[in-house]
Amino acid sequence: MRGLSARALAFGAAAVALGIDVVYLLSVDLEDEADAGTRVALVAGTLALAGLLSLAAGFVQSAGARMVLATAAGVMLVFWGVLGLASIGIPILVGAFLAASSAVRSAEDASPDAFRASIAAAVGVAVALVLAYALT
Numbered sequence: 001m002r003g004l005s006a007r008a009l010a011f012g013a014a015a016v017a018l019g020i021d022v023v024y025l026l027s028v029d030l031e032d033e034a035d036a037g038t039r040v041a042l043v044a045g046t047l048a049l050a051g052l053l054s055l056a057a058g059f060v061q062s063a064g065a066r067m068v069l070a071t072a073a074g075v076m077l078v079f080w081g082v083l084g085l086a087s088i089g090i091p092i093l094v095g096a097f098l099a100a101s102s103a104v105r106s107a108e109d110a111s112p113d114a115f116r117a118s119i120a121a122a123v124g125v126a127v128a129l130v131l132a133y134a135l136t
Contacts, residue, residue, distance in 0.1 A: 065112025
């Protein structure tokens with residue numbers, strides 16, 4: 001991934017996240033005994049949000065904003081990748097790696113304020129996901 005730009009990595013993370021979201025929703029729909037409750041909505045919604053954040057990171061001009069968006073998307077993908085390690089977690093972790101790589105590449109041109117915002121985004125997303133997971 002030496003020659004890939006931060007934008008290309010963000011677009012790759014978006015493609016992985018949105019593609020896995022579609023596959024996840026289709027697999028849940030095909031299950032006979034599936035109870036499409038709040039947990040399914042939480043997983044599908046956060047995968048879609050991670051994909052949209054990665055897509056936005058690919059389009060945004062500011063390196064700092066790209067870093068914050070890619071960091072937030074990466075945290076979401078790491079969370080579900082680790083929890084889903086026995087099933088669909090590995091491909092999600094590939095998307096997380098792409099998002100994290102985009103954030104790292106963007107960090108080269110970002111301001112110190114962007115680093116603080118990126119840390120705040122990572123902590124905020126992680127806390128929100130843990131609480132949402134605990135409540136579903």
